Structures are given as structure tokens and as C-alpha cells.
Amino acid sequence: MINLSCDYCEGCHEKILQRLVETNMVQAPGYSVDDYCASATRLIRKACEDDSVAVHYLVGGTQTNLVMIAAALRPHQGVVGATTCHLNVHETGAIEGTGHKVITLPSPNNDGKITAAQVEEVISLHRNDEGFFHAVQPKMVYISQPTELGTLYTKEELTSLSETCRRLGLYFYVDGARLGYGLACEENDVSIADLAHLTDAFYIGGTKIGALFGEALVIVNPELKEDFRYIIKQRGALLAKGRLLGIQFETLFQDGLYVEIAKTADQLAQRLQQTIEELGFPLMVKSPTNQIFPIFPDELLEKLGEKYVYSYQCRIDETHSAVRLCTSWGTRPEFVDEFCRDLRALAAR
Amino acid sequence: MINLSCDYCEGCHEKILQRLVETNMVQAPGYSVDDYCASATRLIRKACEDDSVAVHYLVGGTQTNLVMIAAALRPHQGVVGATTCHLNVHETGAIEGTGHKVITLPSPNNDGKITAAQVEEVISLHRNDEGFFHAVQPKMVYISQPTELGTLYTKEELTSLSETCRRLGLYFYVDGARLGYGLACEENDVSIADLAHLTDAFYIGGTKIGALFGEALVIVNPELKEDFRYIIKQRGALLAKGRLLGIQFETLFQDGLYVEIAKTADQLAQRLQQTIEELGFPLMVKSPTNQIFPIFPDELLEKLGEKYVYSYQCRIDETHSAVRLCTSWGTRPEFVDEFCRDLRALAAR
Amino acid sequence: MINLSCDYCEGCHEKILQRLVETNMVQAPGYSVDDYCASATRLIRKACEDDSVAVHYLVGGTQTNLVMIAAALRPHQGVVGATTCHLNVHETGAIEGTGHKVITLPSPNNDGKITAAQVEEVISLHRNDEGFFHAVQPKMVYISQPTELGTLYTKEELTSLSETCRRLGLYFYVDGARLGYGLACEENDVSIADLAHLTDAFYIGGTKIGALFGEALVIVNPELKEDFRYIIKQRGALLAKGRLLGIQFETLFQDGLYVEIAKTADQLAQRLQQTIEELGFPLMVKSPTNQIFPIFPDELLEKLGEKYVYSYQCRIDETHSAVRLCTSWGTRPEFVDEFCRDLRALAAR
Amino acid sequence: MINLSCDYCEGCHEKILQRLVETNMVQAPGYSVDDYCASATRLIRKACEDDSVAVHYLVGGTQTNLVMIAAALRPHQGVVGATTCHLNVHETGAIEGTGHKVITLPSPNNDGKITAAQVEEVISLHRNDEGFFHAVQPKMVYISQPTELGTLYTKEELTSLSETCRRLGLYFYVDGARLGYGLACEENDVSIADLAHLTDAFYIGGTKIGALFGEALVIVNPELKEDFRYIIKQRGALLAKGRLLGIQFETLFQDGLYVEIAKTADQLAQRLQQTIEELGFPLMVKSPTNQIFPIFPDELLEKLGEKYVYSYQCRIDETHSAVRLCTSWGTRPEFVDEFCRDLRALAAR
Numbered sequence A, B, C, D: 001m002i003n004l005s006c007d008y009c010e011g012c013h014e015k016i017l018q019r020l021v022e023t024n025m026v027q028a029p030g031y032s033v034d035d036y037c038a039s040a041t042r043l044i045r046k047a048c049e050d051d052s053v054a055v056h057y058l059v060g061g062t063q064t065n066l067v068m069i070a071a072a073l074r075p076h077q078g079v080v081g082a083t084t085c086h087l088n089v090h091e092t093g094a095i096e097g098t099g100h101k102v103i104t105l106p107s108p109n110n111d112g113k114i115t116a117a118q119v120e121e122v123i124s125l126h127r128n129d130e131g132f133f134h135a136v137q138p139k140m141v142y143i144s145q146p147t148e149l150g151t152l153y154t155k156e157e158l159t160s161l162s163e164t165c166r167r168l169g170l171y172f173y174v175d176g177a178r179l180g181y182g183l184a185c186e187e188n189d190v191s192i193a194d195l196a197h198l199t200d201a202f203y204i205g206g207t208k209i210g211a212l213f214g215e216a217l218v219i220v221n222p223e224l225k226e227d228f229r230y231i232i233k234q235r236g237a238l239l240a241k242g243r244l245l246g247i248q249f250e251t252l253f254q255d256g257l258y259v260e261i262a263k264t265a266d267q268l269a270q271r272l273q274q275t276i277e278e279l280g281f282p283l284m285v286k287s288p289t290n291q292i293f294p295i296f297p298d299e300l301l302e303k304l305g306e307k308y309v310y311s312y313q314c315r316i317d318e319t320h321s322a323v324r325l326c327t328s329w330g331t332r333p334e335f336v337d338e339f340c341r342d343l344r345a346l347a348a349r
Helices: A014-023 A035-048 A062-071 A116-127 A155-168 A179-185 A192-198 A229-236 A243-252 A258-278 A298-304 A333-348 B016-025 B035-048 B061-072 B117-127 B155-168 B179-183 B190-199 B228-234 B243-253 B257-278 B298-304 B331-349 C014-023 C034-050 C059-073 C118-126 C155-168 C179-183 C194-198 C228-234 C242-253 C257-278 C298-304 C333-349 D013-025 D035-048 D060-074 D116-128 D154-169 D179-183 D192-198 D227-233 D244-253 D257-278 D298-304 D333-348
Strands: A054-058 A077-082 A102-105 A136-145 A171-175 A201-205 A214-217 A295-298 A311-317 A320-326 B052-057 B078-082 B100-106 B137-142 B171-176 B202-204 B215-219 B284-286 B291-297 B311-319 B320-326 C054-058 C077-082 C102-106 C137-144 C172-174 C201-205 C215-219 C283-285 C291-297 C310-317 C318-324 D054-058 D075-081 D102-105 D137-144 D171-175 D201-205 D216-221 D294-296 D311-316 D320-326
Touching: A014 A243, A014 D013, A014 D154, A054 A243, A062 A136, A062 A171, A062 A201, A062 A214, A062 A229, A102 A116, A102 C194, A102 C291, A116 A136, A136 A155, A155 A171, A155 A192, A171 A192, A179 A201, A179 A258, A192 A201, A214 B243, A243 A258, A243 D171, A243 D216, A258 A320, A258 A333, A295 A298, A298 A320, A298 A333, A311 B257, A311 D154, A320 D333, B016 B243, B016 C014, B035 B052, B035 B190, B035 B215, B035 B243, B052 B061, B052 B228, B052 B243, B061 B117, B061 B137, B061 B171, B061 B202, B061 B215, B061 B228, B100 B117, B117 B137, B117 B155, B137 D244, B155 B171, B155 B190, B155 C155, B171 B190, B179 B202, B190 B202, B202 D320, B243 B257, B257 B284, B257 B291, B257 B320, B257 B331, B284 D060, B284 D075, B298 B331, B311 D298, C014 C242, C034 C054, C034 C194, C034 C215, C054 C059, C054 C228, C054 C242, C059 C137, C059 C172, C059 C201, C059 C215, C059 C228, C059 D060, C102 C118, C118 C137, C118 C155, C137 C155, C155 C172, C179 C201, C179 C257, C194 C201, C215 D054, C242 C257, C257 C283, C257 C291, C257 C333, C283 C310, C291 C298, C298 C333, C318 D137, C333 D102, D035 D192, D035 D216, D035 D244, D054 D060, D054 D227, D054 D294, D060 D137, D060 D171, D060 D216, D060 D227, D075 D171, D102 D116, D116 D137, D116 D154, D137 D154, D154 D171, D154 D192, D179 D201, D192 D201, D192 D257, D244 D257, D257 D320, D257 D333, D294 D298
Parallel strands: A077 A102, A077 A136, A136 A171, A171 A201, B078 B100, B078 B137, B137 B171, B171 B202, C077 C102, C077 C137, C137 C172, C172 C201, D075 D102, D075 D137, D137 D171, D171 D201
Antiparallel strands: A054 A214, A201 A214, A295 A320, A311 A320, B052 B215, B202 B215, B284 B291, B291 B320, B311 B320, C054 C215, C201 C215, C283 C291, C291 C318, C310 C318, D054 D216, D201 D216, D294 D320, D311 D320
């Protein structure tokens, strides 16, 4: 079977593997106070063009989100996100598990994105009333870049969200589980330095882009930095051998490896998307990054399923479904070629 | 000012006051193990036509909901309710504060009610997929009778929800903060015994119907009864002088007082609603109980606001808003008459 | 049976009852924004000699503690208290239920009190080590005045605790569930104004001293005031008819009623304690307030138990137990006389 | 510097590294439903002599403890452990963070162990009283094997704890963060199969014994198995590339590698302990496993600290401190020899 269902079905990039082998028996202190983490942090701060940001290394995305939100919010505060956002639908209530409500906004264009105007409105609905303490206080805006649907916020959109948040006293937090695939994408105009400039915190995903595991959380707002390692530890998120995270991010941030390997994945996904469109299949949403969302007849999906693993997205009508196809830094180009060939053949019947 | 904004702006029914005075210096053990509570429980069990139900006395509605839900659910489980339900919009994230997600369903007819078909669908979306452990597990259905919009579920609708819940392994819990106003209403066909038969738990509201404060939580499903008082205590919800709750519910459930006083309130609200309709003002929703939701021009509302306190509901368009008018067991009929007279005069201008 | 087991077995002081009757049908807005609460707050601020304190009215003691602590602490912070303190042993893990550890200190003199030196030590154990984020961060010191054993902190002891907390960046919070019995006691040298001066927050107990229910939480530190009503609401602790709390505290704080009624209770308890000592029975601890802790032979306790309800404290040896006897604002002097007479007779056998 | 401060300062055993390299580009499904995890589970079940146990793979020890406890306990229940246990002192309140109290027992012999008699007593104090719902309900007993002080429970002691727990309706959970060092130790008489027989759940530590990271949680009691992966996911503890955990435990449990590598560490630690004793330095506690706890003059520690990293344990008196020295599967024997040589020289001065 060829797996195109997700971007975490291979191990890690060979350069990372090599570094893990080289450093294996070096003794290092635990809990990310080692030299590898220090070096990775220097590189990430450089990319941020800001030496004052705090960088913390965590193991996975849901973990990073719940630690960040638990650290930032007081008990009565909630986080605002798209109805389709990861927090709301794919974290088994991890955020509610830390006591906080996820306040959801429908994506106006069904592309997984929300707007500054929506944030403005949700705040006005919660605050313009003397009895407002009967509802959760929105205190953070959460988005993903790219979104769950592979789409990208433009720098203008991010700036607008950022300004709105600052004006309204909200934290602005960006989930970058697939950030590399966004950075590497042709239509992208947002840099890591922009994120460091516009957000209060964001994370740079490693698990889905070349690492065995690991996310680098960048905290920009000094308010959010205090006692952060306590929260990491309390949530069971402090890796004993923190060096492993340092080694991986050090490697990813050397010589542009992070973006370089993401670019290949984006290009493979775009090749898939283009072929699918050429063959006349509609898309649920058009995505410029490594995840694409074609709509296929169920019958065709059944055939595809004999050879390819894909991710079921949702039912479109009685005979059609949307699926997710995903490439990664590790996807072999010949798999994509083979899929395109097979799809052409199936479509031709 | 005449207050028609809510049903908790007076103290308590005179019969309750009298009993509190009479029993004031009697010594009773704390924490609701006194004779008054025992007597109230006998009366409530009789109304339930079921001697096996557990009855617990709590101080307020949000408290009752959070205690019930914290006791019933495991950490990864959530509660399903209407988008407009009290849990979701008026409890400052109390349920999320206990770690649980509120999974929301839009009310198909915008009347605050949800349907068995919707419950069925939400379960199928959460469960028919191998990766379902990535989302919260829906485990309880929550409704209010009457709803937040004053409307009532019919016995048929409740039966259908109940059967669906039982088939799907969900708890069915009914918030009866205003239950009396439902029971007393002309179009109602649901009794307390029906609720005891159809639900896993429900509560009978006292705060809004004649008591100084207090809700009687009836637990039907034996699974939910275990160690319940621990949870009450842990949430700071165990009243030291539990006798006060016993005395109030004992009085409300003697000689039909509970329904009798609610009936007067319903009739006054209906008089208001009828007058408003006759004068040509639209309703946001037609309610048969003690809360009504007229739509008025903002200009008229300003005039009314000089003499009457009402509850602002939401903006309808640039010049109109919906408001809530509410009567209670304690509303003086002459206030309603006066309001109708003033409205007529204002409408005639 | 004569109940000497606790100070919440009667209703409320007659003056409060009278005010509840008088005001019963007055319409007032909900949630403690009414005139009665405003008036009570003026009186409490006056007693505090500080017009800037925030005053919130809650229903019970465990509730007040959990709301205060949930509002004050970040997730990784804990509260320091005596091993015997209410938080630690009589709240069914209410504090842990909000996510916070109770860090316990043994009372050096077994009198329920802890010292500034102990606080200093616990902080040094948690903080003087680079790896300190592996343990909970102590952030608040909690004591009761009087303690669970009826004893009192002197003004000097409180000042020392207060200074230590301020120096170490800890909040200092005093549980005054029985504060009146402390204030009224002969050996007491601490006023409400002292508490307002020395603490970050404290509460004035009503439930056990003349009210039907209710505690007045006084927040002194501005940091702790922000958004406080949200937390009250979220924990299910916001009483709909907040007026009831306002009326009760307004009455208690008029013309010195609060301390006056507590004094009678203290005197009755002291009469009991003196008689017990005269008869040669030892005390577990000598208490100057309304709770006393004699040690009796089990055989004698069995006899007493036929007529009197007492509170079992703990086993002392194979044939002796300590019990708690408690008087209240409502204890009839003749009950105390009767107890003394009966005890004398039993002791004489 | 030579690091003897902990057992997680190297990477992983070479056989694991080799397997990670070999399998790196194999595509595998995420979230531990891959073949490597299946194979590891077969091997662990074999060691348990029980094919019905559930095995879940987690990343670290605090994480495993908090997930297990959050899954097992209802909100009002607590976990009983030694005052010195990891849960209580080294997890930054992770357990309280999930809402549960840690009920502590002093270790009678100051060796980190607790006894069945103590468990019996704590239950009787919490349960034999009508008002018991005012305190947390103890529902689980937690121990570590080996303990935080390197000591071991005998099979007889474990059997006694197990029987007591079963009789009293408590779960018995064993933290095996360093289990291998226990299994490998000469004086040990407890096997993995014994743990599977005697406990409701236990975990087999990988992080400290040869793995890069990872713990294998074995759930024996069917009650505790239900919906477990939901809880893992909710706590941010579900590793995307679960294969990594499968590969590591598969390797550790092939051909006895797990115990074999632990044995070397134990022997090195024992060599250290013996030398220290021979030189006349006292021990805080005598440990048969890979952690030892000598007491040294502060002056000598300062000298040692120039070349060796050790773990500060606690102050003994004004001029002496206890420290922890730790060996691991990866400690080089020549480091231990060097330490012994240097210590001898320093002691001879």
C-alpha cells in the first residue's frame, strides 16, 4: 500500500538521523538545558529576527496547544478559532480538558480561515453588555498557518488579525504544525520573522516536516513567558532527553533544510491537485500546500483504496466524498506519479 | 421602575417565608440529612411516581448543571446541547471548567429545541470512523424544559430523544430551571412522572418559581447516583443548612403550590404576548410560558425603558431589537396591566 | 436531642429573619448588584477602614475558598496550609478539583497554627534549586482565624506571616468562616481592619454566625480583583437573588450585631470548657472561642450520646476519644447548663 | 565533566538506534496502530504471561502517570502514595492538575516504601465515619518499583499491598520508570508476570533504560481499559509517529535486552556504593539498584563537583549533604572507576 493519508508516516530526514547517530553517546543534561537546544534556539531566534523570544521544545501539536493555552488563560477565558480548527475538532477536548472553552467562528469562505471582522464581532457580542460575566471572556485568537484545509493567510490578513487582537487585548497565537509547507509555498508572503512580529506566540512544526517528532514553540509576548517550564512539566510535556528536540531543530534550521524539504512536498501535492483538476474532479477547497482535498465518486474511491491509503474527509452527496491526500518531506515522487497514472486510468473507464 | 426582566427579582412565596419563620430555631443536622429534606424527597418521589429516584438539593442552576455533568462524564466525554442552551451561553464556561466540551447543535426551527435526528447525526459523525478517539466522545444530551426561549418539548419529542439516547448509550438530562412554568402551561403534555420515566436525570427549579433559592436534582439512572454527595461537596455546592432547601421544596410540593403559582405567571405573560401581537408587533419566537420575546422598534424600547426593566435579547435590524419580558410567581397583575396600557399608548402615537 | 455538634444547626438571627420578611416582595436586580449588597459593602468597607477593598458575597465556605484560589493561582501554583486545615481535610479535594495542590505544614504546637518560619522554609525548599520547576510553586498561604481547633493567631503572628508573604511574593489569604467568634473573644487582639491591612484577601463568615447562609469575601490586593465575578459565575457560585446575601450582611454589620451575637456563643463555650476542666477531663487543645475539644472516656461519651449530639474528633487511646463541642449565636444557655449538670453527674459516678 | 546525576543523559542503546535507522523510510500508520507496536505488545504480553492485558505506549513518566490516573479516577477520588513519591514531589502538581488529590503516607523506614497496614489505616480514617463525603475518597494506591530511593518491594510486600487493595476496592498501580533496574537486581524476587498478576496497571520504563524515550503502560484491570486512547489523546500524549515507541520496545524486549543492559548499570552503581561504604561514608539509604544516596562532607562535594555532575538530594547537617549518584545502561565503566579513584584520593587527604 502507498500511504498518502498524512504527513507523518515516515521516520525523519536523513540528516537528522545522522546527527542522532553521531551524538548518541554524548552525555547531556536533561530537560532541554543542553547545548543542542541552545544552538537550535539561536537559529530560531535568527529566523525570528528577534533575540528576545523564548523558545520551548515540545513533542507534539495537541500537547503544544494545550500547554500554551493553559499557561496563557485565566479560568474564565476562552480561545476563539474556526469551527474547523484543530483545537475544536481533532484534540479530543484537550483545551476543554484544561478548563477553557473554544469559541467557534464559521469560516466565511469555507476555506478554514477566519477574519479580523469576525473577531471584532465576537468580542462585541461578549463585551457590550453589563451582564457579560455570564459568558466566557474571549482572550485569545487561534489560527493555523497553513489551515486545516491547506490554505494560507496572507501577510495582510495576519496583520489585520494582529492589529485587531492588540487593540482588543487578545493574545494572537498561530499553530504552525505544517508551517514549513506554508513557508515553502509559492503563493506565501509570510516569513517566520513576520510571525514573530505579528503574534504573541506561534509554533514551528517538526513532526510533520522532517523530524521524528517535535514542535518549537516561540513565545514573543513577555507576559506569556513567565514560569512557562512549570506548565510544560505539569502537563507531562517535558521530554527527559530534551537534547533530541534540540538536535532535530538545529538540523532543520541549518542551511534552510526546513523550507527546502517542505518545498518538494508542496510541489508533489500540487502535481496531484493539478492532475485531479485536469481530469475534471472538483476540489472541496483549492490548497496551495501539501494537503489537497479532491471530491471523488465513492466507487472510484473504493478502487483507489485497494492500493492507496487516503484520509476520508466528509460526505458530499449520496455518491461522492471528499478525501484528503497528503504529501510529506519523505513522499517518494514515484508514488505520486503512480497515483496520477492510476487515477487517469480509472477516470478513463 | 417595574421589573419585567427576569423571574428572580422578588424574594419567595409567602407560604415558604412563613415556614422559614416557624422552623427558624429548630435544631437540625447539616448537609441535607434533616427531616425537612426527607419530607421534600418523599413528595418529589411521589410526583415522579418512582420511589427509587435519588433527590439532591442544590442552590442554583449553573451549579446543578456543573455538578451533574462533572459527576456523570469521564474526562474525554462531552455534552450535546442546542447552540442557544444555557450551558453553552450563560454559564461562563462552567462545564468546560470541569473539563468537558459542550457540543452544539443549531435549533432547526430557531425555537431553542433540538431533535432526536440531530442527536443521531452527531453521534454518527463522532463514532463511525476508526480515528474517532481524536474527537470528544458525546455521552450526554442536555435540553431545557421549557427552553431558553420559553418553548416546550412535547411528550412525543421527549420520548423520541429518550429512546435515541438509550439506544446510543447516552445520558439524557433535562434542565428544569423553569419547569413549573412548563408544567403549568396550557399546551403542556409532559408531567414530572414522564420526566422521571424518560430521562436519566432532571432538575426541578425552585429559584425562579417561588423559592428564595434552590433546585431539586432528581437522579433516575442508578449509574449516576454513586458517590454523588462527594461531587456536590467538592464543587462547593453543599449547603451547610440544607434544611432551608428541604423546607422550601416541601412547601412547594404540598397541595400543588408549585404548579399553581407558576400558572398565574404563565397567564400574565400570555396576556402580555397577546397584547403585543394585537398591537402588531412581531415575536422572535412564540412562547407559551412565562418568558416572551417581542420585537420592538429601538425608539419605543427607549421610551419603555424609562419605566420598565426588560432584558435585551438581540439586535434584529438597524432599528429593531428583540427583548425578553418575564413574569414570575410574584409579578403583580397590575404591573402587567400598566405595561399593556403604556404599550398601547406608545403604539398609538 | 440537644445539638452541640456544630454552629450551623439553627436558622438565622431574628433580626435577619425580620429583614427578609420586610423586604420579601421588593423587586431587586439579580446577582448582587442591588442596593442591599451595596449597603452591606459600605458597612464592611467601613469595618476594614479601607474603601478600596472589593467585597463579594458567596453562599458557603468551601465555595468561597475554591473560587478565591481558582481566581488567584496559575495552574502550576499551590497553596500552603496547615495539615489540619479545612482546605486539606474537609473540602473533598475542592482545591485539587480546580487543579491546585495543597502543600501541607504540620502545626508545630498541634494547635492548628503555622508559623512564618515554616513558610520561609517551604519556599526555600521549593525555590533554591535550578530544577525547581519539577515541583509545584507555592504562591499563597492559607490560614483560618480562628483555626479549625478554635485557636487564634495573635496580631504579632499575623503580622509576621504577612511580612513573610509580601517579602516572598506570596498571597496571604485568611478563611474567616468563624471570624466573629474570634473577634468577640476576650484574648483576641486582631480587628477586621487589621486583616484588611495584613492580608491579600479574607472572608467574613456568615453561615456559622447568625446568617441563614453566606460569606463576605474581602479582596484587598488589586491584582486579585480583576474579572472576579466571572470566576464566581463559572464555579456555579453566583446567587441569583444576591439581595439575600446583601440583606444578611447589612444586618450583621449594623450596630455591631455580628460581634455581639458571637460573644454569647464564646461565653457559653468557655463555660463548657471550664466545667470540663474542673471535672478533671483533659483537653486536646485549649480553645478561647466557640469550639472546644475535650477528651472523654468512650464509656462516658456513649452516655452523653443518648441526649447530646457532639462531633467525633479522633481516637486518643483505646478507651478515650476527643470530641468537638460547639456553641453558636443560637445556642440556648439552658442547653449548656443542662450539659454541665449531666456531665457533673456522670463524672461523679 | 562526567555525568552521574541521572539515568537519562545518553541517547539510546545501539540496537535501538540501528532499528530506527533500518526502518526510517518505511511508511507506517500513525498513533501506534502499526506493526512495530503490535509486535512489541506481543512481547510484553508474553513477559506478563497474560494475553489479555492492554498495552499503551507513552512518551514519559509524568505523562504516563497523569494519563493513567485521569482515566481511572472519578473527580472526588484521590491516589495514595508515599510522601516522597514522584507524583507528590517531582511532577509539578500534574496529578492535581487533572483534579485529583495525592494523599500522602510517610515511609515508616524512610526507604521510600509504604505498607499494606498504612493503606488499611488511611482507608479506615476516610471511610468509617458518617461524614466521610467531606474528604477525598482514596481509590488508588501508587508505588514505584524501584522506589525514588532505589529500594525494592519484595514479592511478599507487593502481594500484601495487592490483597489489601482488592479487599478495599482500590486500584493498585505501579510506576516502573526504572523497572528494569529492579528486575535486573540481585536481591529482586518480582517478575513482570508478578506485576501483571498483582496490579491493576503498571508501566515499564524505557526512557531511563535504553530507549530514547518511551514508557509501556500495561493495563490489567478491564475496568481501566475502556476508551483509554481518548484520554491519551486528550492529554496531548498520543505520539503521531507511534512506530517509534513500538520499535524501541520491540527491541528492548527481544532476547532479554531490557534486563541485560539494566544489570550492567546496577553492578556499576553497586561498585560505587561499596567503595563509598568502604571509605567510611554513610548512606542515606542502602539501595540495591542503579541509584545510590551517599552522604558526603560539603567540602568534599565541592571538590567532586569540579569533575562530576551529581544530583543534590538534601541537607543532612550543617556540613554534610546527601547526594544521588546514578548509573545507566549507557554509563561507561571507566567513569565509575575514575570516580572511585578520585574519591579514594579525596578521602585520604
